[in-house]
Amino acid sequence: xxxxxxxxxxxxxxxxxxxxxxxxxxxxxxxxxxxxxxxxxxxxxxxxxxxxxxxxxxxxxxxxxxxxxxxxxxxxxxxxxxxxxxxxxxxxxxxxxxxxxxxxxxxxxxxxxxxxxxxxxxxxxxxxxxxxxxxxxxxxxxxxxxxxxxxxxxxxxxxxxxxxxxxxxxxxxxxxxxxxxxxxxxxxxxxxxxxxxxxxxxxx
Amino acid sequence: xxxxxxxxxxxxxxxxxxxxxxxxxxxxxxxxxxxxxxxxxxxxxxxxxxxxxxxxxxxxxxxxxxxxxxxxxxxxxxxxxxxxxxxxxxxxxxxxxxxxxxxxxxxxxxxxxxxxxxxxxxxxxxxxxxxxxxxxxxxxxxxxxxxxxxxxxxxxxxxxxxxxxxxxxxxxxxxxxxxxxxxxxxxxxxxxxxxxxxxxxxxxxx
Numbered sequence: 273x274x275x276x277x278x279x280x281x282x283x284x285x286x287x288x289x290x291x292x293x294x295x296x297x298x299x300x301x302x303x304x305x306x307x308x309x310x311x312x313x314x315x316x317x318x319x320x321x322x323x324x325x326x327x328x329x330x331x332x333x334x335x336x337x338x339x340x341x342x343x344x345x346x347x348x349x350x351x352x353x354x355x356x357x358x359x360x361x362x363x364x365x366x367x368x369x370x371x372x373x374x375x376x377x378x379x380x381x382x383x384x385x386x387x388x389x390x391x392x393x394x395x396x397x398x399x400x401x402x403x404x405x406x407x408x409x410x411x412x413x414x415x416x417x418x419x420x421x422x423x424x425x426x427x428x429x430x431x432x433x434x435x436x437x438x439x440x441x442x443x444x445x446x447x448x449x450x451x452x453x454x455x456x457x458x459x460x461x462x463x464x465x466x467x468x469x470x471x472x473x474x475x476x
Numbered sequence: 477x478x479x480x481x482x483x484x485x486x487x488x489x490x491x492x493x494x495x496x497x498x499x500x501x502x503x504x505x506x507x508x509x510x511x512x513x514x515x516x517x518x519x520x521x522x523x524x525x526x527x528x529x530x531x532x533x534x535x536x537x538x539x540x541x542x543x544x545x546x547x548x549x550x551x552x553x554x555x556x557x558x559x560x561x562x563x564x565x566x567x568x569x570x571x572x573x574x575x576x577x578x579x580x581x582x583x584x585x586x587x588x589x590x591x592x593x594x595x596x597x598x599x600x601x602x603x604x605x606x607x608x609x610x611x612x613x614x615x616x617x618x619x620x621x622x623x624x625x626x627x628x629x630x631x632x633x634x635x636x637x638x639x640x641x642x643x644x645x646x647x648x649x650x651x652x653x654x655x656x657x658x659x660x661x662x663x664x665x666x667x668x669x670x671x672x673x674x675x676x677x678x679x680x681x682x
Binding site: 290291292293294295296297300301354355356357358361362365394395396397399400401404405408448449450451452453454455456457458459461462463465466469 | 668
């Protein structure tokens with residue numbers, strides 16, 4: 273039940289884009305067509321559900337204060353959490369490299385569409401941000417962490433596909449020239465964020 | 477010398493990292509609820525982007541192109557850890573407010589973007605100045621957004637009350653919407669609108 277609750281919460285209430293603005297750069301740059309944004313969204317979901325649990329285990333058994341007691345009791349005072357940034361980002365970069373090779377091999381069309389943005393998932397703030405939130409919020413077990421990661425990914429996918437669909441339509445509308453492109457994308461995201469605000473407080 | 481000056485001033489408006497290059501949006505929106513965290517964040521990003529630009533530029537001829545992203549991330553992460561520890565030691569309250577967003581400077585696109593686009597192909601001194609310029613250009617937007625949100629959302633500036641009590645007695649209310657995430661997005665959208673009206677050549681033709 274807890275895990276399901278965390279999932280719903282991270283999709284709607286604490287949406288990565290609308291509540292924390294994570295991953296805005298690729299969100300704005302890749303959201304011109306629904307098809308590519310779907311591809312990127314799925315890549316983000318995949319990378320999230322792999323990296324966040326891995327980072328959780330690393331944090332739990334290597335970095336936290338007293339985490340090394342499974343080796344020997346004399347390590348109880350060691351606190352390596354200042355290393356977490358660099359370790360988390362290394363894990364993320366490694367796994368992204370893996371996904372990139374995988375996509376290049378099995379779906380060249382998707383690969384050519386995502387272009388430069390696939391390696392840039394490594395520096396997508398949503399991925400690292402999710403790991404850091406996981407560390408901050410202190411989830412109880414790996415199931416909860418997994419559902420948090422999965423929910424955040426789905427939330428991100430939902431947001432990017434949503435804005436891509438709106439932007440596809442927007443091509444035909446009459447926008448003040450200075451607002452075209454980036455400006456209107458920001459304002460629409462703001463409106464979507466307001467809509468998502470209405471989910472706050474939902475609990476199962 | 478004129479060129480060096482340009483490196484600092486261009487990112488203020490014509491090549492602003494946020495509203496023109498579209499880099500580093502995430503943190504720009506998240507830390508601007510109040511002015512103080514916005515300024516601290518702007519300074520932190522400026523320091524990180526300057527130092528990592530300098531170091532990557534010094535190393536640029538020795539980094540193998542295939543693994544350059546990892547090398548850049550390690551250098552950036554080093555400086556972010558330093559900034560994070562520094563903030564925890566000397567400005568604990570602000571560092572609590574910024575929470576994960578200090579760590580997220582690592583993946584701030586401004587840093588990576590400038591490393592890729594500038595530091596990898598330029599000498600150390602121009603790279604340092606480019607970092608300074610982009611950090612400040614980023615800071616300007618943060619300060620503007622933070623200023624507006626804190627003034628209208630809380631009636632304070634830098635945590636000090638600026639709107640007099642008589643305002644509130646006359647029926648003025650703080651605008652709760654300004655504190656919400658949604659308003660940050662709309663404010664940046666409006667800034668982009670105004671800026672592009674002034675600089676017609678930036679208008680996109682889709």
